[in-house]
Amino acid sequence: MKGTSLLNENTRLVVVGATGREASQVVRESEALFPGMILAGVTPGKGGTTIEPDVPIYHTIKEAVAAHPTIDTALIYVPASSVKDAALEAMAGGLKTVFIITEHTPIRDASSIYAAATAKGVRVVGGTSLGCFVPGVGRIGAIGGKDPSGSFAPGGLVVLSKSGGLTVTTAEMFKRRGYGVYMAMGIGGDVIAGTIYSDLMDELQRDPHCTALVMLGEVGGSYEEQAAEAVQAGRFTKPLAAFIGGEFQEHQEGVAFGHAGAVVERGKGKASTKKRMLAEAGPNVRVATYYHNLLDCIEELGVRPEETAAKQGTVAPRYATI
Amino acid sequence: MGAGPPGNPAPTVRRSLHDARETSVNLYEHEAVSTIYKKHRVPHADHVVATEPNDEVARFVREKGGGVVKAMVLVGKRGKAGAVKLVKTEAEAAQAVRDIMAMSVWGEKPVAVMVCEKADIVAELYCAVTYSSETRGPVITLSMEGGMDVEEIDPARIHNFPVGAAAEVEPFEIRNMLVEIGFTKDYGAIVRQASMTIASVYRAFWASEARMLEINPLAVVRRTKTDRKTGKPVEALELMALDAVVTLDDDATVPPQKTFGERSAYKREPTQREVDALLIDRDDHRGKAGSYVEPEDLGGDIAMMTFGGGGSAVTIETSYDVGLRPANFTDIGGNPPAEKMYRISKIILSKPGLKGVLVCGGTASNTRIDVTLGEGLVGALDDLAKEGKLDRDLIWVVRRGGPEVEKGLKLLAECFQRNGIQGRVFDSELPITQAPLILRDLLVEHRGYKPGPQAKAQGA
Numbered sequence: 001m002k003g004t005s006l007l008n009e010n011t012r013l014v015v016v017g018a019t020g021r022e023a024s025q026v027v028r029e030s031e032a033l034f035p036g037m038i039l040a041g042v043t044p045g046k047g048g049t050t051i052e053p054d055v056p057i058y059h060t061i062k063e064a065v066a067a068h069p070t071i072d073t074a075l076i077y078v079p080a081s082s083v084k085d086a087a088l089e090a091m092a093g094g095l096k097t098v099f100i101i102t103e104h105t106p107i108r109d110a111s112s113i114y115a116a117a118t119a120k121g122v123r124v125v126g127g128t129s130l131g132c133f134v135p136g137v138g139r140i141g142a143i144g145g146k147d148p149s150g151s152f153a154p155g156g157l158v159v160l161s162k163s164g165g166l167t168v169t170t171a172e173m174f175k176r177r178g179y180g181v182y183m184a185m186g187i188g189g190d191v192i193a194g195t196i197y198s199d200l201m202d203e204l205q206r207d208p209h210c211t212a213l214v215m216l217g218e219v220g221g222s223y224e225e226q227a228a229e230a231v232q233a234g235r236f237t238k239p240l241a242a243f244i245g246g247e248f249q250e251h252q253e254g255v256a257f258g259h260a261g262a263v264v265e266r267g268k269g270k271a272s273t274k275k276r277m278l279a280e281a282g283p284n285v286r287v288a289t290y291y292h293n294l295l296d297c298i299e300e301l302g303v304r305p306e307e308t309a310a311k312q313g314t315v316a317p318r319y320a321t322i
Numbered sequence: 323m324g325a326g327p328p329g330n331p332a333p334t335v336r337r338s339l340h341d342a343r344e345t346s347v348n349l350y351e352h353e354a355v356s357t358i359y360k361k362h363r364v365p366h367a368d369h370v371v372a373t374e375p376n377d378e379v380a381r382f383v384r385e386k387g388g389g390v391v392k393a394m395v396l397v398g399k400r401g402k403a404g405a406v407k408l409v410k411t412e413a414e415a416a417q418a419v420r421d422i423m424a425m426s427v428w429g430e431k432p433v434a435v436m437v438c439e440k441a442d443i444v445a446e447l448y449c450a451v452t453y454s455s456e457t458r459g460p461v462i463t464l465s466m467e468g469g470m471d472v473e474e475i476d477p478a479r480i481h482n483f484p485v486g487a488a489a490e491v492e493p494f495e496i497r498n499m500l501v502e503i504g505f506t507k508d509y510g511a512i513v514r515q516a517s518m519t520i521a522s523v524y525r526a527f528w529a530s531e532a533r534m535l536e537i538n539p540l541a542v543v544r545r546t547k548t549d550r551k552t553g554k555p556v557e558a559l560e561l562m563a564l565d566a567v568v569t570l571d572d573d574a575t576v577p578p579q580k581t582f583g584e585r586s587a588y589k590r591e592p593t594q595r596e597v598d599a600l601l602i603d604r605d606d607h608r609g610k611a612g613s614y615v616e617p618e619d620l621g622g623d624i625a626m627m628t629f630g631g632g633g634s635a636v637t638i639e640t641s642y643d644v645g646l647r648p649a650n651f652t653d654i655g656g657n658p659p660a661e662k663m664y665r666i667s668k669i670i671l672s673k674p675g676l677k678g679v680l681v682c683g684g685t686a687s688n689t690r691i692d693v694t695l696g697e698g699l700v701g702a703l704d705d706l707a708k709e710g711k712l713d714r715d716l717i718w719v720v721r722r723g724g725p726e727v728e729k730g731l732k733l734l735a736e737c738f739q740r741n742g743i744q745g746r747v748f749d750s751e752l753p754i755t756q757a758p759l760i761l762r763d764l765l766v767e768h769r770g771y772k773p774g775p776q777a778k779a780q781g782a
Binding site: 081104105106107108109111115142145151161164165166169173176221222223226246247268292295315317319321322 | 453455456458459460486487528531533571572573574575630631632633635636639640642643684685687688717723725731732734735738739743744745746747748749750751752753754755756759764768
C-alpha cells in the first residue's frame, strides 16, 4: 500500500458540503490532480445533482456510501454550526477517517466529536485542518492549491502543522534545499484537535518511508508537550525538527489564558515550556530558534536531501534598488 | 528570547491577527450571575447592581444589615486591589460605591458595582470547569483550598476530574469527587446538596457553551432558614457561589457578542486608520484586506504588510525577535481585489514615524500576486508619488510567493525604480522569516537603525 493510514492509494472520499464555493473548487482541482479519489458529495437538499467534473451529490452520507461502498473517508466543508452533525453522520456511515476543514467549530462540539471518534475508533483530523497531501499518492483538501508540485517534492519528510499556511510554506522551504515530503498535513490549531502529533508517532516510527518529522507548533494547549513525552518514552526515535510560534506573546497582556485553564494544563501551554520539553525530550530532537532554522535542524540531525544539487547559502534578491 | 525587557512589554497584537480561535468573551460577574447562574440555579448571594449610590443600594444594605461592595471588572485579584469593600451602614455603602466606581482596578475601570449580602462563610472551595487538551474533553477542578489566588494553592491540593463530553454529570459522580478531595470529612452532612449544586455548575458550563467557568470561592455558608414543620428559624450549611469568572466560546452556536456585546482586548479607542481599514471589507466580501491594528502604545517604526494567518504571525514574531519595532499589523488573504490592496496600502504607509516596510507572505495558493502587489500596492505607491506624499527614505523588503508571482514582483520592482523607492524584492526562494532579518540589516547599515535589545544573536 502506497501512503499512510490517513491518505493512501485506497483512500476514497465523500465531500460533505461539496456544493459550497470552496468545496466545489477543491473537488474540481483535486480530481484534476488525482482522478477517481473523490467518489461522491453530500449536500442535504441537493441530492440527485452533480458537480464538476461529474461527481454525484447525495442528500445523506448513508446514500453516498451505499452507492459507493469503497468510500472510507469524509472531507467536511460544512458551516461551523453543522460540523458536529456532519462528523457524527460520517461515523454513523461507517467511515474510518474524517477530515474537518471548517474553521471555528464550537469547542463543545469538538469535544463531543472527539469523544465519539474515540469510542468508535475513528480517526478525525481537525477542525481547521488544511488537509493532507502525499506526493504521488493523493490529496485531501486544498493543501498546495491548484498545482502542489510548485511547493512539494516527493521525499521522506513528514510535516505536521497547526497552521495551515505554514504547512505549504514549510514544504516549499525544504524543497528549495532539495528535501522532499512524504506526507504534509494540517492538524489545525483548535483547542480540541481530533489528531495531534503524538497520535501519529507510532505509525511514523514504523513506516520506513518517513525519514524525519518536521513539527510546527504554537502557543496554547499541550499537544507539543505530549509529543515531547512520546519522544521521551521512546515512541519516536527518528529525527524531529520543531518550531513553536508565539513565545513573544508571553510578555504581553490579553493572551487567552484563564486561571482554570492554566491550572488544568499545569503550567503547560507556554511556547517556552513547549520548546524546553521538546529540546530535552531526546537526542533526535532539535528546536528551531527562528522558523527558517528548521532547515539547519534537519541538516544537523543528519537527514540527507533527496536532491543534492539544490542551491545553498545566501539567497540573492530578484530585484534590488538598494 | 522575548518581546522586550521587563516593564516594557511589546504591544499587544490583537488576537484576530494570530488566531481567531483564541478569541473569547469574558463576562462580568453580574452578567454571569443574572444570566447563567440564574438560569441553571447555581446559588448566589442576594445582591443589587449599581453604578452610583442610590435608594436601591441603601434599602438593600439597611435590610441586610450591611453588605459587600465589589467592583465589576474582568481583571482578577479584585480583593488585593482594594476593589472589594465590606460595609455596615448605608453611608458606608454609598461611599464604597463612589470609591470603587472612581477606581482603576489593575488598570481597568469598573463598569458597575455589585452589592452583595455578606455571607457567613464556613469554608471556601475552588471550583472550575474547563476543557483540557490532555483529555480533549471537559474537566472539573476542585480544591478545598479556595478563597486565595488559585496560583497560590498547593498543586497537590488541586484535583482535576476529567468527565465525558455530555450535557450532564450525575450528582453521584460529583459525590465521588467530593469524597476524594476531603469535603465529606467536615461537611458530609451536606454532600448531597453540594453534589447537586456542582452538577448545576457543570450543566451551566455546558449549556452556556463556556470555555471556562470558575468559582472562587464556592463557599460553604451558614444560613438561617425557617423550618417547614416548626416554623422556627434553624441554621443550615449550604454551598454558595460567591464569584463568577466565565469565558464564553467565541465560536459558540449562538455568538456571545450577540448577547453581551463586543469586548475589545484593547484599553484604548481605535485609531482613525484602524477605523478606516475596517471599512475596506465591510461591503465587499472578496478577500480580506481590512484586518489592520496598531500596537496598543501606537509606537513602532516598521510598516507591516503581511499575508495569511500563519505567515503573518511568524513574520511578526520574527520581526520582534530580530529587534524590529512593528508599527502596525495586517493579515491580508483570500485574494482581495486590487482596489482593497490600494486602500490598505495607503493606510499602512500613512502611519507616522516609519523607517522601513516589510511586505511578507508565504506561498499563496489563491491570492494573485500580480493583482495584490503588481496592481494594488503599485497603484498606491504611484499615487502617493504623484501627491508628493511618498517617503523615499523608507527601506523596503518584499518576500512573496504564489500565483503570478513573476509578473507581480516585476511590476513592483519597476514601480520601485520609477519612483526612486529603495528596496529588495525576493520570491519564495528566501525562507519567509529571513525577510525581517534582511530588513533589519539594511536599516542598520543604511539608516543607523538601533534594533531593540531583544534581538537574538544567532540565526541569520
